[in-house]
Amino acid sequence: MAVRQASDLQLKKQPRQARSRATVEAICDAAARLMQDEGYAAVTTNRVAERAGVSVGSLYEYFPNKQSIVAATLGAALRDIVAGIGRSLHEALALPDQPRAGIDHWIRAIVAALESRAGLLRVALSEVPFLGEIPEARGLSQALEQIVRKGRDKSAGVVRLYDPEASAWLLTSMVWTAMQQIAMQRPDHLSRERLIGALVEMVLRQLYDAPEAEAPSVRESGN
Amino acid sequence: MAVRQASDLQLKKQPRQARSRATVEAICDAAARLMQDEGYAAVTTNRVAERAGVSVGSLYEYFPNKQSIVAATLGAALRDIVAGIGRSLHEALALPDQPRAGIDHWIRAIVAALESRAGLLRVALSEVPFLGEIPEARGLSQALEQIVRKGRDKSAGVVRLYDPEASAWLLTSMVWTAMQQIAMQRPDHLSRERLIGALVEMVLRQLYDAPEAEAPSVRESGN
Amino acid sequence: MAVRQASDLQLKKQPRQARSRATVEAICDAAARLMQDEGYAAVTTNRVAERAGVSVGSLYEYFPNKQSIVAATLGAALRDIVAGIGRSLHEALALPDQPRAGIDHWIRAIVAALESRAGLLRVALSEVPFLGEIPEARGLSQALEQIVRKGRDKSAGVVRLYDPEASAWLLTSMVWTAMQQIAMQRPDHLSRERLIGALVEMVLRQLYDAPEAEAPSVRESGN
Amino acid sequence: MAVRQASDLQLKKQPRQARSRATVEAICDAAARLMQDEGYAAVTTNRVAERAGVSVGSLYEYFPNKQSIVAATLGAALRDIVAGIGRSLHEALALPDQPRAGIDHWIRAIVAALESRAGLLRVALSEVPFLGEIPEARGLSQALEQIVRKGRDKSAGVVRLYDPEASAWLLTSMVWTAMQQIAMQRPDHLSRERLIGALVEMVLRQLYDAPEAEAPSVRESGN
DNA sequence: TATGAATGAGCATTCATTCAT
DNA sequence: GATGAATGAATGCTCATTCAT
Secondary structure, rough: OOOOHHHHHOOOOOOOOHHHHHHHHHHHHHHHHHHHOOOHOHHHHOHHHHOOOOHHHHHHHHOHHHHHHHHHHHHHHHHHHHHHHHHHHHHHHHOOOOHHHHHHHHHHHHHHOOOHHHHHHHHHHOOOHHHHHHHHHHHHHHHHHHHHHHHHHHHOOOOOOHHHHHHHHHHHHHHHHHHHHHHOOOOOOOHHHHHHHHHHHHHHHHOOOOOOOOOOOOOOOOO | OOOOOOOHHHOOOOOOOOHHHHHHHHHHHHHHHHHHHOHHHHOOHHHHHHHOOOOHHHHHHOOOOHHHHHHHHHHHHHHHHHHHHHHHHHHHHHHHOOOHHHHHHHHHHHHHHHOOOOHHHHHHHOOOHHHHOHHHHHHHHHHHHHHHHHHHHHHHOOOOOOOHHHHHHHHHHHHHHHHHHHHHHHOOOOHHHHHHHHHHHHHHHHHHHEEEOOOOOOOOEEE | OOOOOOOHOOOOOOOOHHHHHHHHHHHHHHHHHHHHHHHHHOOOOHHHHHHHOOOOOHHHHHHHHHHHHHHHHHHHHHHHHHHHHHHHHHHHHHOOOOOHHHHHHHHHHHHHHHHOHHHHHHHHHHHHOOOOOOOHHHEEEEEEEEHHHHOOOOOOOOOOOOOOOHHHHHHHHHHHHHHHHHHHHOOOOOOOOHHHHHHHHHHHHHHHOOOOOOOOOOOOOOO | OOOOHHHHHHOOOOOOOOHHHHHHHHHHHHHHHHHHHOOOHHEEEEEEEEHOOHHHHHHHOOOHHHHHHHHHHHHHHHHHHHHHHHOOOHHHHHHHHHHHHHHHHHHHHHHHHHHHOHHHHHHHHHHHOHHHHHHHHHHHHHHHHHHHHHHHHHHOOOOOOOOOOHHHHHHHHHHHHHHHHHHHHHOOOOOHHHHHHHHHHHHHHHHHOOOOOOOOOOOOOOO
């Protein structure tokens, strides 16, 4: 398999002028729309340029190759998501020390952040071969791990996990994919509210041996 | 997005002769190897034909287009996996009614089945744009749901889930992805044994409010 | 400067069928015509294919890249030239031992061979950056050297050159370029006949009218 | 072949200010270095501008197109060479009437001049398609012819060449290429000294040891 | 005058698919 | 049925040149 240099996914030069930044942004926006609407295979340099209202040449002024366009596009989206989570996490930490409220808060935050970019993420996760090589993708994992670690520190002495290391790793990855599913693949008959409620409950039970909680009313309006 | 007819992913005609079946199989094997070794982008009809020791023309005798080759290849792999799970599930049902033993058994069965095709699955899940349109992929989900349903029936009256519908859906998808991770993305420092052990414990806790179990010995050899 | 693999200039596969050989030949002919008529810069893969009455795809069936087309084209032309010289050389050796007749004969042979491909050679020599990497180009030099060596062997004991090694090298390269000039850059007012006659005379004078000159001291420092 | 206007190879306007002259010179220097180091294909207007520390726009302020940059670059190099030869020729004419000393002197002068620009010349001669259209290239030929003519005038009555016109033309072009070879393609085992020595001897032999030969009939038909 | 972002025609190359043998 | 040579639209990318600032 061809080796990829780290630099192959980076911009040729940082756009400094407002004009340049606008061009780069227009290119990433166009690529994002194309990817969402028609899938990764539809992202061709000429179509991206056309949609961005820019010439192919201009595109190659900033990006060394096609992959770097996709990487920048996804990178920006992921950065937005991490930022959104970060903001909410900040608030969450300000909350009183009630585990349920805290967990509920950050699960909501992450799901909301993911939902804002659901279409793009779906394609990124299922079609982009080099997603793992995009720094921001690793950044997101690390952000998650940080959250988990902080949560754990806070509840030290309370939580008792069987094989803590393995359990923590599993719980993180399971909750992470659960949130992705809620944000991106939720079945029609289950609303986000119900799923988030159930997920919070499951997490609490894992961490605290939570006893029965009142079942939610099944009547609901939206999804 | 281009509309895809269901028939686009199917074989032109079922190979009836042994000779034909061998050809189709050789093609799928070649495609599988190529995909595992070099990624989805490396799967070109000419290379598949070459590796299969067949002419491109013959390939198009059975398959209407490239996607149908990939679909057949992944379909076969997924059928193998479902079959493997099915066999184990059968044994599991024969076991005495000990939840832990049953859960442990089928988690092991699924992880083992996934591991046998890990390389191919990794690529299928992260690069193939039409995975969801492959009937067997849906079949796998349904198989899982069946298992869960059977498990639930067996333990009716014992298990109390908060919002059973939402919880069941979540639990299924979480455990499913946990098993994928264990089979395909396990971190170096956590062995399959530890992860399976922890996962079983987590599932039990969700279903039965399982109390503390003995922590596993941390000494381990392999992975 | 980019490194070039030897294989980059060679055919992907030898055409075995008559049909294939005809295709390869048509491609080389088209490239030769294009080069002669419009220069090396006009040789683009699409134009070559078009002129050859072949699709670009077919072209890449046999040639790994553009350079290999040019290399094959020039290689064939150079092989023709070497073959032509070889034939004449054979006759020349059959001639009686008259130096003038022999030299006249092979100069004529080489000039005629070069003239038959003058247009192509002119472009090859003045525009093709990788001429020296084409094996047949080296082959031509070696053919020349062989001729010179044979000529020298024949006249051993008669010819006395000042610093024989340096003189032989110089004489070879000078006569070689003289022949190229006669074949390809002859001024309007000087006919080939006159130029060949004069060249034969000059060569004879170098080889046989030599009065003894002092050999140069062979001791030398630099280059 | 595309027709080229003479003006296409010339500067748009002569730089009059010192500033402008410096810019033009920087551009030519950059082009020369690029050509020497990486070949004619590496000479792109953007890279030239960059290496020259100038914007592409400025470059087009003085040059109408890319070819004119190369033409100016080579023109300057050739002018340097002609100037160098001119200086030496002047000294040579001041020398006493010893043919060997005179010939030795100007051969040395030319070889030295060529050597000073060997890298650039090699590329110019083997890759630049329009070298013959650069006025200075013609100028160099004319300078050579002048030298030869002067030499001939000086030795009138002594030198007797078989078919003087053809022989002179041949001798000029042969000696010219011999000097190029000595300056640019000398084989490892032959030093410049030996080769120049041998060349001088060869020239002398052509010019002064000539026994009477029958002049060729001047009547001729073709070319 | 000088700049350098922008242009877009054009290039080399790939690959799913067809069809004469 | 089987073959594999042939096709050509489409792709990623370059670079001489222009022009608004």
